[in-house]
Amino acid sequence: xxxxxxxxxEIVTREGGFVNDPADPGGATQHGVTLxxxxxxxxxxxxxxxxxxxxxxxxxxxxxxxxxIEHYFRRPRxxxxxxxxxxxxxxxxxxxxxxxxxxxxxxxxxxxQNVTVDGIIGPQTIAAAQAADAAAPDHLADxxxxxxxxxxxxxxxxxxxxRKFARTxxxxxxxxxxxxxxxxxxxxxxxxxxxxxxxxxxR
Numbered sequence: 528x529x530x531x532x533x534x535x536x537e538i539v540t541r542e543g544g545f546v547n548d549p550a551d552p553g554g555a556t557q558h559g560v561t562l563x564x565x566x567x568x569x570x571x572x573x574x575x576x577x578x579x580x581x582x583x584x585x586x587x588x589x590x591x592x593x594x595x596i597e598h599y600f601r602r603p604r605x606x607x608x609x610x611x612x613x614x615x616x617x618x619x620x621x622x623x624x625x626x627x628x629x630x631x632x633x634x635x636x637x638x639x640q641n642v643t644v645d646g647i648i649g650p651q652t653i654a655a656a657q658a659a660d661a662a663a664p665d666h667l668a669d670x671x672x673x674x675x676x677x678x679x680x681x682x683x684x685x686x687x688x689x690r691k692f693a694r695t696x697x698x699x700x701x702x703x704x705x706x707x708x709x710x711x712x713x714x715x716x717x718x719x720x721x722x723x724x725x726x727x728x729x730r
Contacts, residue, residue, distance in 0.1 A: 531606070534614050535595045538621050539588050541706065547580065550688040555583045558591035559621055568598065595621055603628070604648040609660035611668045615710035619675055622706070626678070628652070634674045635659055672711035679703040680725060687729070694726050 529537075542559030553561040565586075566578045572585040586594075599620045600606055605613055612631070619627035625646030632644040632652060640655035660667050683693040683703075693701040700708070700722055708716050717725065 529614065531596055531600055531613075531617075532592065534617055535592045535600070536588075538595055538618055539591045541618075542591075542621075545584055550691065555580045557583045557586040558588050560586045560591045560594055564594065564598075568594070604653070607648060607653045608656050609667065611660065611664070612656070612671050615668060615672055615675065618706070618710070623678075627675075630674050630678050631656065631671060634670055638663070638670075669711050669715050672707055673715060676704060676707035676711070676717075679707060683726075683729070690726075690729050694722075694729065698723060698726075 539558045542556070545555070545557045547555040553563065555562045560583065562578070562580060562583050565572070565582050569578070570582065571578050572582040572590075573579075575581070595617075600613075600617050603620060603625075605617050605620060608616060608631075616627050616631060619630065628646045628648055629644050632642050632646075632655075635642045635652070635655045636644065638659045640659055642651050642655040656667075663670070679693055683690045691701065693703045695701050699719070700717070704717070704722070
């Protein structure tokens with residue numbers, strides 16, 4: 528597996544620069560770090576006594592990388608999961624917080640593991656993930672990536688404002704889908720026709 532630093536740097540690159548899209552529930556974001564994250568961590572980067580959009584603009588790629596490693600990889604205990612799924616869960620945790628873990632927990636339940644869907648990586652989830660990985664070592668990462676892609680698609684089904692993140696204006700795969708499929712073997716990628724059929728009901 529790549530080092531966690533390399534994975535975090537790739538996430539920062541994928542997230543891009545400053546964005547403040549009203550349709551994005553995360554709000555103002557720089558290199559993937561949101562205003563909400565800075566407020567939760569109490570990071571007043573400008574030193575003006577308040578955590579605002581100006582602090583988001585002040586986030587450097589290096590600071591974003593450090594935040595992700597500490598608060599989205601080590602503290603949530605993504606590093607205790609089987610190595611083969613760590614990159615995708617880590618990337619999803621940056622994008623969706625505890626929902627990344629809930630997706631995994633639901634998948635583990637479907638695989639016959641006894642685990643509570645609570646979004647927390649505790650001893651039960653770690654043991655269940657290790658057991659699932661041992662039982663299906665060649666499939667767990669793909670299964671998680673597919674479950675992650677399905678999460679994005681269902682979210683866009685329910686929230687029309689989010690569809691632009693899942694489908695481009697020209698009808699192709701949007702950033703969410705491409706992001707999920709980066710961690711899935713190409714044989715499980717949706718074809719152009721399959722994707723078009725899946726999102727055909729969207730307007």
